[in-house]
Amino acid sequence: MSTSAEPVAQRADRRLIALRIALPILVGVVFLGTWQILVTWLQVPKFVLPAPSLIATAFVDDFASLMGSLWFTLTVTVEAFILAVVGGVALAVLFSQSEIVATALFPYAVILQVTPVVSIAPLIIIWVGYDNVRVALLILAWIVAFFPVLSNTTLGLRSTDHNLRNLMQLYGASRWRILTEVQFPSALPYLLAGMKISGGLSLIGAVVAEFVAGSGASTGLAWRIIEAGNRLDIPRMFAALALLSVLGIAIFGVLSAFEYLMLRHWHESAVRREN
Amino acid sequence: MDQRPPDHITAAPSLAAKPPIVTLDGVSKAYANGTVALRDVNLSIGRAQFVSLLGPSGCGKSTLLRLIAGLGDLTGGRIDWPGSAKASDGTPKRDLGFVFQEPTLMPWANVFDNVYLPLKLGRLSRKQARPRIMDALAMVGLEKFERSYPRELSGGMKMRVSIARALITRPSVLLMDEPFAALDEITRFRLNDDLLRLWAGRDWTVIFVTHSVYESVYLSNRIVVMGARPGRITADLAIDAPYPRSEAFRMIPAYNEYCRMVSAELHATMGEASPE
Structure with missing residues (x-):
């Protein structure tokens, strides 16, 4: 240049x-x-469609309780997401090391994924108890979020350049070295793509689970929406909804930035072309 | 025209008489689907030889190279490394470098880290490894590119990095699997010369797989011609032209004669009449 x-x-x-x-x-x-x-x-009546100014007023009036709920939903989402990434990657590594384990367990991971979370939610909530709704939300959000990480990382670990793996064998590298030196970096773009999907799903999981839990025991944004709906307090409902959108966008933004930082030097998806 | 090799061309056994560094004894390889890739291959390669394995595609020359490297199991026969030290478990410590047809670099690592890989696996710290890596990069003319990523390099440069990586452990045998086949002719000629320069004055062996008669004659002092279905050795020829060789070597009559002879062997192997 x-x-x-x-x-x-x-x-x-x-x-x-x-x-x-x-x-x-x-x-x-x-x-x-x-x-x-x-x-x-x-x-238009405000219980049908409130004006943006009214929503803003509701947001300011209920600021403290909305922020409390935002914090609750945010922490559940982030914790579920972290557990999903850790669990998904750990399972993927296990699957990549043993064909037998992969064959035996993968169908069950799929079953967990394809069963709608709404339908398992009541069961999980009964199991962990209504005084432990937060734990139930975590479990449910995790179930929704871990699969993209698992399947993407599994694919990534398998897509390592065969010759690169041969080269490692030639130098007598152990399985662990092969995993950490070449398989894991090869899988990174796949893992990051899985994480972007998983981040959004964690939020969806946390919100849907709270809808199903439905009692006042939980205090996230989903509950604020149900509560506002019951009272026909539509401006407040919109305020909670807007916060959820912002949260979703923030999660996506942070994960996209993270992906860019990790891949900017070498991966086609992140490298900027001059032509 | 006379098909007889010129009388200054000697048969290869004179070369094999040096103490062998690797011997292949009745090596066979069959795949699970029944394809016989190699049948009864006997070969003895000595120190300081530059051996080309030349043959049509499907003759098992790449398979043979991989077996020598210890990648994949033999179906029959054995491969010995007479002079090599044994590891604690009794298997010979293979002291090898390998260059694939593709550069096979780690795209996430820069040039320095790619060349560092074999030393890193040998538990050498970056600091300890640094002078050796810079030497290796200087050897292939890439000392200014240590921080570049593979995607920023041309095909020829990537191949140089691959060669630097293979040489960083100072192996006694360098195995190369059609390393320049995907490069343009100008780059290939230049890398041929670089390779000869690196090989000269060192006491190491190169086993070089190629399907180019001209390339094999230019580089090697021994050419092993292989035939297909099943893969086997059909001729073992010595190229007694002196080193160093340069572009001028391509112009002299002896070079052409060698090419004609090797080409005739190759066509005989493939069951075809020589084009002459």
Whole structure:
């Protein structure tokens, strides 16, 4: 790259980044503005569709309780996600080391995955008890979230360049060295893709499980939505909903950034092309 | 034209008479589906030989190379390393480098770390390994690229990294499986010369799989011609031209004569008439 071309390229880059941020914000502002104007103009009742300003007011009024709920849902989601990644990777490593274990257990992992979480939730909640709903939520969110990590990592560990593995054998590397030196780095892009799916699923799992649990024993955002619905407090419902969306976007954003940081030097998906 | 090899071409056994570094005795390989890849291969390779395994595709030359490297089990026969030290469990310590047809680099690691891999497996610290790695990179002309990632390099450069990695353990035998087949001719010629330069003045052996008559004659002092279905050795030829060889070697009559002779052997192996 010539030095004279660099500032031009950088300027173009900056314009592109600014556009990428500004454009969605502009769309959001226009959308909210239109919503506000239409609701006021058509005099839509607030228990059908509240104006954005009303939702904002509800958000400020209930700030403390909403933030408490956000924290609850966030911690359940993050804990379930971490357990899903640890469990998924551990199982994938186990599967990659023993064909017998993989053949014996993989169908059960699939069964756990394809059974709708809503249908297992009541059972899990009864088992762990209503005074332990948080644990039940964790288990349910984990069940939903671990499979993408497991199946992606398993695929990744199997996709290691065969010659690279041969090379390791040639130098007398142990199974563990082969795993850590070549198989695991090869599987990393697959694992990270699985984590992005799994992050969203952890949130879905935590929310759905709380809906099913349904009692006041849990205090996450899902419960705030049910509670607001029962009281026809629709602005508050929207406020909780908006928080959930923001949480989902934040999880996706953090995981995408993490993926980029891990792969930016070498993987096709993260490397920037100059042509 | 006279099919007889020129009289200054000697048969290979004179080369094999040196103390062998590896001997193959009745080596056979059959795959589970019944395909016989190799049948009764006998070969003795000595120190400081540059041996090309030459043959049509499907003659088992790559399989043979992998078996010599200890990758895969023999169906019959044995491979011995007479001079090599034995490991504690009695298996010979193979002192090998291997270069695949693809560069086979770790895409997530930079050039330095790729070359470091064999030493890392030998539990040498990065700091201890550093001078050796920089030497190896200088040998292949890549000392300025230690921080580059494989995707940033050309095909020829990647192959150089692969060669540096294979040589970093200072092996006594370097095995190469059609290493330059995927490269353009200009790059291939240059790497041929680099390889000869690295080989010259060192007391090590190269076993080089190729399907190019010209490449094998240019590089080797011994060419083992193999035939297909089943894979077997059909000729063992000495190339007695002196080293160092350079581009000028491609122009002299002896080179052409060797090429003609090897080509004739290859066609005889394939059951075809020589094109002459």
